[in-house]
Structure formats: C-alpha cells, structure tokens
Amino acid sequence: xxxxxxxxxxxxxxxxxxxxxxxxxxxxxxxxxxxxxxxxxxxxxxxxxxxxxxxxxxxxxxxxxxxxxxxxxxxxxxxxxxxxxxxxxxxxxxxxxxxxxxxxxxxxxxxxxxxxxxxxxxxxxxxxxxxxxxxxxxxxxxxxxxxxxxxxxxxxxxxxxxxxxxxxxxxxxxxxxxxxxxxxxxxxxxxxxxxxxxxxxxxxxxxxxxxxxxxxxxxxxxxxxxxxxxxxxxxxxxxxxxxxxxxxxxxxxx
Amino acid sequence: xxxxxxxxxxxxxxxxxxxxxxxxxxxxxxxxxxxxxxxxxxxxxxxxxxxxxxxxxxxxxxxxxxxxxxxxxxxxxxxxxxxxxxxxxxxxxxxxxxxxxxxxxxxxxxxxxxxxxxxxxxxxxxxxxxxxxxxxxxxxxxxxxxxxxxxxxxxxxxxxxxxxxxxxxxxxxxxxxxxxxxxxxxxxxxxxxxxxxxxxxxxxxxxxxxxxxxxxxxxxxxxxxxxxxxxxxxxxxxxxxxxxxxxxxxxxxx
Numbered sequence: 001x002x003x004x005x006x007x008x009x010x011x012x013x014x015x016x017x018x019x020x021x022x023x024x025x026x027x028x029x030x031x032x033x034x035x036x037x038x039x040x041x042x043x044x045x046x047x048x049x050x051x052x053x054x055x056x057x058x059x060x061x062x063x064x065x066x067x068x069x070x071x072x073x074x075x076x077x078x079x080x081x082x083x084x085x086x087x088x089x090x091x092x093x094x095x096x097x098x099x100x101x102x103x104x105x106x107x108x109x110x111x112x113x114x115x116x117x118x119x120x121x122x123x124x125x126x127x128x129x130x131x132x133x134x135x136x137x138x139x140x141x142x143x144x145x146x147x148x149x150x151x152x153x154x155x156x157x158x159x160x161x162x163x164x165x166x167x168x169x170x171x172x173x174x175x176x177x178x179x180x181x182x183x184x185x186x187x188x189x190x191x192x193x194x195x196x197x198x199x200x201x202x203x204x205x206x207x208x209x210x211x212x213x214x215x216x217x218x219x220x221x222x223x224x225x226x227x228x229x230x231x232x233x234x235x236x237x238x239x240x241x242x243x244x245x246x247x248x249x250x251x252x253x254x
Numbered sequence: 255x256x257x258x259x260x261x262x263x264x265x266x267x268x269x270x271x272x273x274x275x276x277x278x279x280x281x282x283x284x285x286x287x288x289x290x291x292x293x294x295x296x297x298x299x300x301x302x303x304x305x306x307x308x309x310x311x312x313x314x315x316x317x318x319x320x321x322x323x324x325x326x327x328x329x330x331x332x333x334x335x336x337x338x339x340x341x342x343x344x345x346x347x348x349x350x351x352x353x354x355x356x357x358x359x360x361x362x363x364x365x366x367x368x369x370x371x372x373x374x375x376x377x378x379x380x381x382x383x384x385x386x387x388x389x390x391x392x393x394x395x396x397x398x399x400x401x402x403x404x405x406x407x408x409x410x411x412x413x414x415x416x417x418x419x420x421x422x423x424x425x426x427x428x429x430x431x432x433x434x435x436x437x438x439x440x441x442x443x444x445x446x447x448x449x450x451x452x453x454x455x456x457x458x459x460x461x462x463x464x465x466x467x468x469x470x471x472x473x474x475x476x477x478x479x480x481x482x483x484x485x486x487x488x489x490x491x492x493x494x495x496x497x498x499x500x501x502x503x504x505x506x507x508x
Contacts, residue, residue: 057413081414087407091430091506101415104422132506152415 004033005068006155006188012053013062013213014046022213023049024060029207029216031156036182036189038203040196042245046214047192048084051158054190055079069155074106080149082159086141088133094144095120095129101152119147122181139170146178150185159191163198175201196241200226200234208244218244294476299483302476311465316484319451319461321378323488326385326454327447333386334393334443335436341394342401343428355394363388364453376458384454389443396439400432434507437500444496448489 012027013019023046031037041047052058054065056079067078080101088097095116102112120126123143133141142162149157163171179202182189193199199206203222210217220241225233276296282288283295294302306312341348363384374380408427412418417426455463462481469477501508 055414057410077416079414083411085407087411089408089411089427089430091433093506100411100417100426103426104416134506148415 006031006033007054007068008066009050009054009063010066011063012050012060012065014049014053014058014060019061022061024053024215025062025213026215027063027209031188031190033188034186036191036202036204038199038206039190039192039209040199040206040241040245041194041209041214041217043194045209045211047194047209048160050209050214051081051160051190051192054156054158055081067155075153076105077101077152077154079156079158080152080154082142082145082149082157082162084161084164086133086138086145086162088136088141088144090133093130093132094125094136097133097144098147098151101148105152115151115153116147119151122150122184123147123177137170138166139174142166142174143177146181150181150187155188157187157189159189161192161194164193164195171198178202196238197229199241200237201229206241208241210245210247217247220244291473292475294479298476299480302474303480306477306480312480312484315460315462315465315481316488318378318459319455319463319485320488322381322385322454322459322461323447323451325378325382326450327389327443329382330386330389330447331393331440331443334390335397335439338394338397338399338439339401339428339432339436342398342432343424359391363450364456367453367457370454371457378459381451381454381459381461385447385450388450388453389447392443392446393436393439396442397432397436400435400439401428403435404428404431434504437503441493441496441500444492445489448485448492451485 008030009027012024013022014024015022027050039047039050049058053060056065069078089100092100098116098119099112102115105112107115116129117126120129123146125140125143125147128136128140133144136144145162149159163174166174175198181187191199191202193202200222206220206222207216208218208220209215218241220237222237223233225231226237228234279288279293280296283290283293303312337351341351366384366387370380370383374383404427408431409418409423412423412427417423451461452463452466455461456467458464462485466478466481469475469481
C-alpha cells in the first residue's frame with residue numbers, strides 16, 4: 001500500500017512564535033499517486049500555509065513531511081506550486097516564464113524546448129509564447145502558471161486557489177481544462193480552495209481543514225454521483241462538507 | 255487628468271519654444287534691454303563657434319571632456335551600482351557601512367577637488383575621480399532602493415522552483431527586478447556627470463570646463479555660451495543614446 005504513496009504529512013504543527021500560538025496543529029495527511037485532493041477550508045485558516053510546508057518553503061515546528069519518491073532525479077522536481085496570483089516574472093516572456101523551473105535541471109537544450117512547447121500546448125498558449133506577461137488576461141496568466149509547474153514534471157502538483165481571482169466563466173473553463181490535464185498527465189494534485197462546489201467538481205477526495213489552530217476536520221471521498229450538480233448526492237455532500245467546516249459533525253472516510 | 259500630447263506635437267511644441275527663446279534673447283540684446291557686454295547675442299555665437307572650430311580648441315576640448323566624462327561615468331556608475339546592490343542584499347554590509355555612508359554622502363564632488371589634485375594631479379585621472387564621485391552616490395542610492403523594493407513574493411517563487419540559493423536569487427530575481435531602478439540611476443548620473451565635468455576641469459585640467467574658465471577670464475562671453483550649448487547638446491546626445499539601451503533592457507515594461 002505504501003508504494004503508491006506520494007507524500008505524507010505527519011503530525012504537522014506550525015507556529016511562528018515558538019509554540020505560543022499554533023496556526024496548524026496535528027495535521028496528518030497522506031497523498032496517493034494520481035489522486036486529486038482538494039484541501040477545503042475557510043479563508044485564512046492556513047491552507048496556503050500548509051501548501052508551503054509541503055513545498056518546504058516553511059519549516060514546521062512539529063512533525064515532518066515525508067516525500068516518498070524513488071531516487072532523486074536531476075531531470076525533475078519533486079513538487080511544483082501554482083500560485084493564486086499566477087506570479088509570473090514580468091521581465092520574462094511567456095515561454096521564458098515556463099522555462100523558469102527547468103533552469104538548473106539536467107536536461108539538454110532540446111529537451112527543455114520540447115517540455116516548454118508541450119506544456120504550452122497543454123494549456124493552449126502556444127501562440128502566446130513570445131508575449132510579455134502584462135499583455136495577458138487573468139486566465140492566460142494562470143495557464144502560464146500551470147504550464148510552468150507542469151514542465152518540471154513534479155510528483156506532486158500543489159495549487160493554491162489558482163482560479164480564485166478569475167471571473168466565473170474563465171474559472172469554469174480553467175477547471176475543465178485542469179481536469180483534462182489531470183487525466184492526461186496522471187499527476188497527483190493537492191488543490192487548495194474555499195469553494196465547496198469547486199472542490200466537488202475537481203477532486204477525487206476532499207480534505208477539510210478547519211479550526212484554530214487548524215487541523216483536518218474531515219475527509220470525503222468524492223463519488224461520480226456527487227459531481228452531478230444539483231443531484232441529491234451532491235446536495236448531501238455539500239451539507240456534509242459545510243458541517244465539517246463548521247465543526248458540527250465529523251465524518252471520516254479516510 | 256493629464257492631457258495626452260502626441261509625440262509629434264510634443265517635438266513641435268518644444269521646437270517652437272526654442273525658437274521663441276532664441277528670438278526673444280536676440281531681440282533683448284539688439285534692442286538694448288540686455289547690455290551686449292554682459293550677454294552675447296545669439297547671432298554672435300555662430301562666428302565665435304567657427305573660430306573655436308578653426309583653431310581646433312573646440313574639438314580638443316570635446317575630446318578631453320568626453321574622456322573624463324566617459325571614464326568618470328563608467329567608474330562611478332559601476333562601483334556605485336555594485337555597492338548599492340550589495341548593501342541592498344546583505345544586511346551585515348548595509349549595517350557596517352551605514353555610518354560611513356551618512357558621513358561621506360553630503361560631501362559634494364567639488365569638495366574632493368583638493369584631494370583629486372593631491373592624489374592624481376592636474377590630469378585625466380584627477381578629473382575622472384571628481385566626476386566618478388558625484389556619479390557614484392546617485393547610482394549607489396538608486397541601486398540600493400531598487401534592490402530593497404524587489405517584491406519578496408518573487409523570491410518565494412524562485413525558492414519554489416529550485417532557485418532559492420543566493421546567487422540564483424541574485425541573477426534570476428534581484429538584478430532583473432531592480433533593473434528599472436538601476437537604469438533610472440544611470441540616467442540621472444548621465445546628467446550629473448556633465449555637470450561635474452565643469453567642476454572637475456575648473457582647476458585646470460584641459461577640457462570644456464577649462465576652456466570656459468579661460469574664456470570667462472577674458473570676458474569672452476560668446477565663447478562661454480558656445481561651450482555651454484556644446485555641453486547641453488552633448489548631454490542631449492548621451493541621454494538620447496542611453497534611451498535606446500534603456501528601452502531595450504526594459505522592453506518588458508512597455
């Protein structure tokens with residue numbers, strides 16, 4: 001069973017003041033290869049912080065992140081992050097932004113070029129390769145962010161409310177595209193959102209982070225019926241997730 | 255709201271302004287409003303300039319001053335920007351140098367002239383030194399401020415994509431991100447450099463400034479004005495040429 005584990009979080013506790021106040025406490029979570037996990041919780045609860053702990057950008061006070069991967073591969077990166085604000089580098093063209101994570105990897109020029117092109121094709125931005133970020137729309141910027149994360153061929157793709165700032169139409173389009181990309185690439189995705197419907201639409205499993213300090217308040221395996229918007233299982237799932245967020249009842253289905 | 259004036263119209267307007275300025279000046283002198291002994295009429299400048307060119311003084315002065323200017327600008331800009339970047343990045347160095355900088359910063363370039371003579375003599379090196387000092391501070395502060403104001407989120411991005419080390423951060427984020435500020439400093443220095451040329455040559459190093467001093471001691475005000483205009487034109491030319499470099503380096507901004 002351990003073979004298909006990508007990463008596990010073991011009793012993570014995070015505090016910025018040496019333990020006087022905890023932001024995250026006793027957070028334990030396993031991510032299995034190929035699954036699409038939505039990390040759901042109210043704004044400001046610490047979801048983004050947890051992503052940064054997984055990335056290694058923030059060091060927890062307690063616990064540890066275990067990354068289960070084969071021998072270190074100089075041709076890939078273990079994790080890649082898609083930011084909420086896209087965070088493109090303004091002085092780099094679209095293609096050069098996508099290339100950012102590839103720099104320093106043991107790849108030939110041609111291999112890098114191929115990866116950039118295939119990532120841009122995957123997000124439908126081949127024609128925009130030479131444009132400057134400031135000329136792009138919000139949706140296009142996020143696509144570049146996704147392409148940049150995909151080029152490093154990560155074991156784990158972390159996404160920090162990537163579509164949160166987009167208009168509803170663009171948002172739905174990008175959600176559909178992300179699902180297609182996930183089906184094509186079989187990446188393991190940890191997707192942060194505060195939107196219950198978005199979590200149900202995208203994820204195979206939803207993990208609720210709630211409370212102060214934040215901990216895992218519940219888990220839900222998403223079935224195909226739950227993805228039918230306005231169906232009875234969908235409505236039940238929404239209610240169940242809401243109560244988990246509110247901390248009323250906790251239904252564990254790990 | 256600022257009304258937008260088209261580029262062409264702008265050039266036309268400034269040409270009209272110049273024509274009005276010179277005709278008004280000519281009129282003021284010929285009508286006797288301004289005594290011709292104090293202010294040369296624009297009409298006398300042309301013959302004065304031709305005399306200077308025929309005798310070769312004009313070409314020689316430009317050559318000498320350009321040498322001082324280019325060397326002083328180069329040395330002052332490179333060292334100023336370099337130390338500014340280092341102080342902006344390294345807290346320790348910043349702290350160590352703060353007092354020294356506060357002490358030396360208010361000393362104007364002209365005040366260094368006695369030391370320039372003492373250390374280098376009445377020669378190119380002495381003049382270069384005075385120019386370099388006045389350009390140094392402009393570039394130091396421009397680069398320092400630019401580095402300090404780099405968006406910290408870009409460093410997080412760099413760390414997320416494997417470029418968290420000092421040198422990677424310096425070359426991939428700090429330098430390009432602070433390029434607009436550094437370029438602004440270089441441009442200000444370009445102007446300041448010409449102002450310092452006069453100061454640097456006042457004490458006898460041959461060049462435009464020295465030639466102006468000679469002319470003024472003979473009350474040859476027309477020659478003085480010829481060199482004033484020469485310097486203005488040289489400044490306009492260097493600024494114009496630098497504009498190409500700046501637009502190329504910062505092409506992502508436009």
